[in-house]
Amino acid sequence: MADPSHDDEEMRQKKKKRKRNRCYQCGASDHRAKDCPSATCQHCGRPGHSVGGCPDKPPAPVDRGQFQSNSNKKGNVASLFTYIELFAGMGGFRVALDRLGGRCVFASELDRFCIANYQVNFGGDRPAGDITRIQSDWIPSHDLLVGGFPCQPFSCSGKQRGLQDPRGQLFREIVRILQDKQPKAFLLENVRGLYLHNQGKTYQLLQKELEACGYVVKSQLLDAVNLLPQERCRLFIAGIRKDLLADHNKQGYQFPKLPDLCRGVEDILHGNKTPEDELSKEELESLTLTPNQLAKVQAQKYTQEHPEARFLMDTTKPAKTLQSSYTKYMVGSQFVPVQDNDNTPAWRRFSSREAARLQGFPEAFQLCQQRPYHMLGNAVAPPLIAMIVAPLLHCIGALPSTTTTSGWDITRDMLLAASPNDPRREKLRQQLTEVDLGKSETTTT
Numbered sequence: 001m002a003d004p005s006h007d008d009e010e011m012r013q014k015k016k017k018r019k020r021n022r023c024y025q026c027g028a029s030d031h032r033a034k035d036c037p038s039a040t041c042q043h044c045g046r047p048g049h050s051v052g053g054c055p056d057k058p059p060a061p062v063d064r065g066q067f068q069s070n071s072n073k074k075g076n077v078a079s080l081f082t083y084i085e086l087f088a089g090m091g092g093f094r095v096a097l098d099r100l101g102g103r104c105v106f107a108s109e110l111d112r113f114c115i116a117n118y119q120v121n122f123g124g125d126r127p128a129g130d131i132t133r134i135q136s137d138w139i140p141s142h143d144l145l146v147g148g149f150p151c152q153p154f155s156c157s158g159k160q161r162g163l164q165d166p167r168g169q170l171f172r173e174i175v176r177i178l179q180d181k182q183p184k185a186f187l188l189e190n191v192r193g194l195y196l197h198n199q200g201k202t203y204q205l206l207q208k209e210l211e212a213c214g215y216v217v218k219s220q221l222l223d224a225v226n227l228l229p230q231e232r233c234r235l236f237i238a239g240i241r242k243d244l245l246a247d248h249n250k251q252g253y254q255f256p257k258l259p260d261l262c263r264g265v266e267d268i269l270h271g272n273k274t275p276e277d278e279l280s281k282e283e284l285e286s287l288t289l290t291p292n293q294l295a296k297v298q299a300q301k302y303t304q305e306h307p308e309a310r311f312l313m314d315t316t317k318p319a320k321t322l323q324s325s326y327t328k329y330m331v332g333s334q335f336v337p338v339q340d341n342d343n344t345p346a347w348r349r350f351s352s353r354e355a356a357r358l359q360g361f362p363e364a365f366q367l368c369q370q371r372p373y374h375m376l377g378n379a380v381a382p383p384l385i386a387m388i389v390a391p392l393l394h395c396i397g398a399l400p401s402t403t404t405t406s407g408w409d410i411t412r413d414m415l416l417a418a419s420p421n422d423p424r425r426e427k428l429r430q431q432l433t434e435v436d437l438g439k440s441e442t443t444t445t
Helices: 004-020 094-099 112-121 166-181 192-212 244-246 282-287 291-298 301-305 352-359 372-375 382-395 407-415 425-435
Strands: 081-086 101-107 145-146 183-191 213-225 235-239
Touching: 004 081, 081 094, 081 166, 094 145, 094 382, 112 244, 112 372, 145 166, 145 382, 166 183, 166 192, 166 282, 183 192, 183 382, 192 213, 192 235, 213 244, 235 244, 291 301, 352 372, 382 407, 407 425
Parallel strands: 081 101, 081 145, 145 183
Antiparallel strands: 183 235, 213 235
């Protein structure tokens, strides 16, 4: 007699397989995204397929072990310093470092959606692929190494397997490159969970490995909410090569003290009084929760325990941390009220542009339609990176004396560039002119 439990398990596996094979554009299981009839190709603009199925798109280069820099080929090579960007994502580090006068000589990223978005925004530059397959000799010499290595092994929302997770081992690729290339400095970013993982023992091990490469290492938990309307506490790890500190008799790096701008999401929402930034009726409908979705959110245990984390009633307050899983009604999603003329309560998700503003990406930064929330949720906040990197670059002599040690002048411009171009930008400009950070306003671990 057949075992019914075996049949149930077989059915569950079949359901999982069907779910994995569904089109990420529309959710159907009878086709893949590249052939989705509801998709619009970002390459040719025709409906009925995505970029992956576009007949007009040239084939991707076979060799992904080489960083293809088209922007540098165009003569844009003048720079104050050079850097490489590992686990580049959509290029959050690069937004800040280019603004500070740097030149990217190498980047690495595996996700094809991030690579496509990276190319669109950085002159066609295509990051190299799997960093584990890239020899150190293939990477040019550089002044600064930056990277936000995978956080899933350390995040409290995951299984927290730490270095036992294969993704946790990717940190060792950073160690390898630091040992072999010996840049003047580095800056790494990860979730707060790394600092707390295994009662702090995991971070202590990572710091020892970085110090063994020949660097003085410091770390600090910093929250982007000081600059942006989003709570986003992250661990930053900075290092300077020991011989540079000895030769120049410098005091070493100190993390900056961040001003508290007390911003709320009202600063970044699409304005209903500014037609150029208003959501269309179709866009608003696609973002608004249906009654069925709203009921599911309200029934979730997490919502009942933390309603303010799901429904942001007071838009003068900052948003919760934007996660890569941000979607229609996942637990990691927060919603804002829909502004309408009747009294019917309605809630919607942030648009992808509003999510970019929460992270501090400039209005001119282009967002591809494929998985923008996923990319933004994994990204770093560029204005915060500028504040952190500027004093680090001063320590290695990479910035001129005309740039303040705190980097506030650059950060201030970046915050304005990430604000809607309406009266709110002018209000923010006035607020920023009242902030005056001195060179001594720094914080140490």
